[in-house]
Amino acid sequence: MRPTIDVSPLTHSLPLAQPALLDTPATPSISAASTALAMPSVLFVDQSGQLGGAEFALLQLAGSCTARSQVVLLTDGPFRARLEALGARVQVINDARVSGVVRQGSALNCLRAVPGILRQVRAIATRAREFDVLFLNTQKALVLGALGKPLHRKPVIWYQHDILTRQHFGRVQLSIVKWLVRFAVDQVVANSQASAQSLAVLTGRAADSVPVVYNGIDASAFSRVDGADMAALRRRLALPEHAWLAGLFGRLAPWKGQHIALDALARLPGVHLVLVGAPLFGEDVYAQRLHQQAEQLGIAERVHFVGFQDDVPAWMKAMDVILHTSTEPEPFGRVIVEGMAAARPVIAAAAGGVTEIVRHRHNGWLVKPGDAAALAAAIGALRAEPALAQRLAKQALADAQHEFSVEQYLQRMTQAIAQAAR
Ligand code: UDP
Ligand code: GLC
Numbered sequence: 096m097r098p099t100i101d102v103s104p105l106t107h108s109l110p111l112a113q114p115a116l117l118d119t120p121a122t123p124s125i126s127a128a129s130t131a132l133a134m135p136s137v138l139f140v141d142q143s144g145q146l147g148g149a150e151f152a153l154l155q156l157a158g159s160c161t162a163r164s165q166v167v168l169l170t171d172g173p174f175r176a177r178l179e180a181l182g183a184r185v186q187v188i189n190d191a192r193v194s195g196v197v198r199q200g201s202a203l204n205c206l207r208a209v210p211g212i213l214r215q216v217r218a219i220a221t222r223a224r225e226f227d228v229l230f231l232n233t234q235k236a237l238v239l240g241a242l243g244k245p246l247h248r249k250p251v252i253w254y255q256h257d258i259l260t261r262q263h264f265g266r267v268q269l270s271i272v273k274w275l276v277r278f279a280v281d282q283v284v285a286n287s288q289a290s291a292q293s294l295a296v297l298t299g300r301a302a303d304s305v306p307v308v309y310n311g312i313d314a315s316a317f318s319r320v321d322g323a324d325m326a327a328l329r330r331r332l333a334l335p336e337h338a339w340l341a342g343l344f345g346r347l348a349p350w351k352g353q354h355i356a357l358d359a360l361a362r363l364p365g366v367h368l369v370l371v372g373a374p375l376f377g378e379d380v381y382a383q384r385l386h387q388q389a390e391q392l393g394i395a396e397r398v399h400f401v402g403f404q405d406d407v408p409a410w411m412k413a414m415d416v417i418l419h420t421s422t423e424p425e426p427f428g429r430v431i432v433e434g435m436a437a438a439r440p441v442i443a444a445a446a447g448g449v450t451e452i453v454r455h456r457h458n459g460w461l462v463k464p465g466d467a468a469a470l471a472a473a474i475g476a477l478r479a480e481p482a483l484a485q486r487l488a489k490q491a492l493a494d495a496q497h498e499f500s501v502e503q504y505l506q507r508m509t510q511a512i513a514q515a516a517r
Pocket of ligand 1: 146147148149151344345346371372373402403404405407427428429430431433
């Protein structure tokens with residue numbers, strides 16, 4: 096659900112992927128050091144230099160095995176510095192003409208991009224030859240990495256972060272993914288059952304044939320934030336000390352539904368909304384529209400646009416409730432688990448992977464996606480009943496710690512990589 100490329104599908108006679116199920120019960124937690132030892136050497140490839148959820152997932156994985164891995168980015172950006180800060184070796188293989196070919200790119204644009212695409216395919220393949228496994232973390236990385244399989248002949252693993260339906264992607268793009276997965280990918284791992292299910296439908300496989308590895312969230316980063324003195328925390332973040340704050344975290348993009356939160360806020364006098372995040376993939380017009388919408392609704396003074404923030408744990412702890420408002424099925428939704436790890440009540444849009452994380456009135460609150468009235472009612476209910484909000488938050492914290500730990504994520508992903516390498 097971010098810009099990617101359209102190229103003509105090439106097919107190769109390679110063995111069909113045969114993934115094994117990895118959503119088995121967790122084994123005891125393992126340290127990053129032992130993870131590194133168990134790992135074959137891996138070349139990770141990601142299309143983005145920006146910090147999106149897929150990149151945070153890769154950051155943890157690549158950061159846990161820096162001695163035996165390298166990361167290729169297809170665009171430079173702040174993600175590179177974050178990887179390097181963890182000791183990862185990073186190479187940027189960029190081609191402006193390829194980066195410019197977006198989902199709706201014209202046939203002429205695609206044609207112009209072909210030489211650049213071939214150069215990138217070759218460059219990735221040359222790098223990949225030095226490693227045991229090629230790990231592709233985004234769709235553009237999948238295309239460029241998998242197309243080079245006849246050149247590098249290395250096992251290919253793809254971490255699927257998207258729900259692959261026509262609702263989200265063009266026909267050509269889905270066909271490319273389908274054929275590459277069939278003929279050039281040895282192991283797919285999906286970030287949720289919802290994503291896995293969409294791939295199964297696309298490729299005609301059995302529904303349970305795509306293994307799932309959920310993202311892991313470092314709950315300790317949230318418990319380290321001292322939220323006891325709420326006023327002090329809010330002063331530090333320049334937030335209103337005594338207002339009732341709803342926080343919405345994520346890049347500003349139409350399908351993330353920030354406009355729904357604004358509509359809901361207009362129905363909730365006294366509540367403030369904090370929008371944490373920036374338009375990462377060119378959605379600046381949407382960001383402007385959000386400012387206009389807040390003005391038109393007469394709620395601008397209660398809406399705080401704070402841009403992209405590095406210290407998400409502190410910002411989340413400063414909230415009374417965390418919102419998730421995606422209007423299209425969210426493949427996973429790290430921000431939801433982060434809200435749970437912050438021990439805050441989370442209200443989330445019930446579609447996609449979200450329903451695998453949030454159980455209504457047990458560890459959070461589910462609302463119909465795109466329904467501002469329902470969202471406002473849910474916020475109102477949790478505001479009116481602090482004891483209920485607290486009970487949900489307590490269960491949410493326990494679930495985030497037990498079901499979405501970084502240790503489980505690394506252990507399962509390591510297992511998937513090792514399987515692909517065999
Ligand atoms: N995030 C961040 N700073 C911000 C907004 C978001 O670090 O200002 C992080 C957030 O904590 C989460 C990720 O960006 O880890 C977004 O991931 P998610 O899976 O929720 O959504 P995606 O953008 O990948 O669709
Ligand atoms: C993608 C999805 C998001 C998911 C993230 C990490 O960016 O849009 O839902 O949480 O990947 O898997």
